[in-house]
Amino acid sequence: SQTIHQWPATLVQPVGSPLSLECTVEGTSNPNLYWYRQAAGRGLQLLFYSVGIGQISSEVPQNLSASRPQDRQFILSSKKLLLSDSGFYLCARRWQQNTEAFFGQGTRLTVV
Amino acid sequence: SQQGEEDPQALSIQEGENATMNCSYKTSINNLQWYRQNSGRGLVHLILIRSNEREKHSGRLRVTLDTSKKSSSLLITASRAADTASYFCATALEAAGNKLTFGGGTRVLVKP
Structure with a gap:
């Protein structure tokens, strides 16, 4: 299985608020x-x-950071969101270099 | 700047026609990959072509790679309305095989 779980699908956050997007893979x-x-x-x-x-x-370089606390968990974070952080965020996995990537369904983030 | 750049940025064709799009890159690669994205969704892998390959087929898709020109093309034959999507090339660099960088994409509209 190459299932990738990404949530939430959509997110509206105010400027200056924190962010945590989680991606887990199987x-x-x-x-x-x-x-x-x-x-x-x-x-x-x-x-x-x-x-x-x-x-x-x-x-x-930006105000985003990432962490990988577990083998199949990848987290994208921000302490204070900017308007320019709005976008469609996609998590992907490859089982090794030089292979194809499998993508999650993405999170659409709107910073207001 | 992007490692891969697609051309054209947008393409509009009639159902049944062929669609050709090109990708140029700057640095030596291990492989080049093509992906498809339906609006608002994650990317789906189509074909991977290695640097020692010149042509690859998958169903109605044909991909060529010219490493001397640092370019690749994706041909969709006998297009269907369901082929309407954005198509992206991605490169895995020879010097950094774990990185996978994408171009700006070609938006294809197939009119019924």
Whole structure:
């Protein structure tokens, strides 16, 4: 199974509020996990990826952070949201490098 | 800037026609992947082509890869209205195989 659980599907948050998006995956252990953000009508921007528990690579400096407390859990967080954090957030997994990615259904975040 | 860039940004065709879209990238890759995204949903993997392959087929999809030109193309033959979606290329870099970066996508509209 390559099931990826992402929730919530939609979220409206005020500027300055905290954020926590959780992604859990099923299937092969020790997957590579990814967080992407997509602006409306645009491509995917890689935010963070993780090759193992506690190992986080950050691609874009911003007020977001990621953590991987368990093998199949990847969390995207912010202490204080900005308007520019609005977007469609997608979690993905790959079972190893150089393979295809499987995506969750995404969370649409609107910061107001 | 993005590693992969798709061209055209948008494409409108009649059902039954072929749709061709291109992807250019900048850095040596291990493989190149094509994905499809229906509006507001997660991405679905279509085809993965490795750097030592030149062409790959899957049903009505044909992908080519020219590493000397750092470009790839996706051809959808005999298009259907259900093929309406955004299509993205993604590259796994030779120097960083765990990263998977996406282009801006091509929005395809197939008119019945």
